[in-house]
Amino acid sequence: MDQRDASVPTISRIGPFRASIGTFGALIGSGFRRYATYRQATIAGTFTNIVFGFLRCYVLLAVAEQAAGQRPAGYDAGQLALYVWVGQGLLSVIGIWGWTELADRIRTGDIAADLLRPIAPVTAYLAADLGRALHGMMTRFGPPLLAGALFFPLHTPQRWQTVPLFALSVLLAVIICFGCRYVVNSTAYWLQDARGPITLWTLGSGVLGGLYFPLRLLPQEFLVVLWLATPLPSLLQAPLDVIAERDGPAMQAGLVLVQAVWAVAILALAGLLQRRAEARLVVQGG
């Protein structure tokens, strides 16, 4: 065994920086493998994404057909179809819904085990979530996009920077979404039962994130406030507008910049809440 005492927060024999990178990578891998176990659920979820893709796509195309200039909110038919199908593909990559793990562990007292580990809970859960998102990207992103391309004329990106910007935008969206879910789940430290905040989050993130309809349909002033003052449009609307090339190149990059600011802010908030909670935590159960 290595000649180190137990307090050293590494699982690698190399230097501390590379060691923490190694730990982070290992946690990403374990997150990936955890979700790779449920193959049938992946197929079932993909089927559902595709059905909802058809529903939303037909409705938005019907809106476009009778809208002024056939460009509702500045999207043409191909951009709307791309918006819908990429949105369905990203849904489980971003992972808006159904994460109550942290809240459940706080309520049952299992969180005590997480606090004993030599890695901060926010970092450990972020790594696991990135692994989950990577698995989602490899399995859940492609099929809806393929189904959409088979049945609808999709917009093809025209600018060289669109695809790399989209990749960055998705990564930032995953981080922001994780941060939001962590903050929402953390309310269980104070409330014991976080079902209420989780319900509000599920509701708000879907409609104000751009899943139900493109947010550009909302009044301009409201939209600007929503986009800058809340992280919600950065979850889905931003990557979708980037790939659909809704705006000019400067605005396209600007959307990603706003996401970057929100990613830093929300992770900082999650870390702050975690420290405040640890200072007052009474572990449940026993």
Next chain:
Amino acid sequence: MGELRAYAALGAAQIRSATVYRASFLVEVFGNMGATVFDVLTVLVLFRATPAIGGFSLREAVLIVGLSSAGFALADFAVGNVDRLKNYVRAGTLDAVLVRPLPALPQLLLMDLPIRKTLRVVFAIVVLGVAVAANDIHWTPLRLFLIVLTPLAGAVFFGAIFVLSASLAFWWVDSGEIGAAFTYGGRDFTSYPISVYGSGFRNLFAYALGFGFIAYQPALALLGRADPLGLPVWAGFLSPLVALGAAAIAAGVWRAGIRHYRSTGS
């Protein structure tokens, strides 16, 4: 009599547990209503960009969404919790339900009493009321009968869809979100004039699965509009038949599922 008392005890226990975390419960009540609020809001937002969707004006579209949400909210209130069946099958909790001397389905529904969904039902019915007032409906006794009948038939139909998609878990434990494609997907499908959908998709959902008769056809009959897709007026009165058919299939599949159930081995 003893059975009723057992159900009452199950229900009362749920009410007591809901009142323990009062703040969370209140947020859940409003959160659940919010889901239906946003469905209606989505229709309003889409109409900001266009005067008509699929040939239907905003007023007419709100009538369709009102009929659909009233039926769905009632069904979700009554049997929506059955979608937790897959968790009970996976965990083996269903064993405990089956050994008790009461039918399984009512017990499952009372294991998580949906008091938090009451406000949603109220909101959906209010939307329907507003839609009826906003449209200039030429009232006849037959149409009065139809406006009462349609949400009830819709509730039975969506209830059957809930039970059917949950029953899938008896054969396929990892069916995950597949049921949502038909329950929530069905609700979304019925919220719009079915003239917006492509013909293949429409034929499958509207006519083969029956979703077209839940809100769209009755709305046409209420408004006295001819169907742009060519079905006669009496198609608006088919919803009870479609609903009873679906309920019969659901009951059969549920019984077969209970017989097929094998407990988890752990």
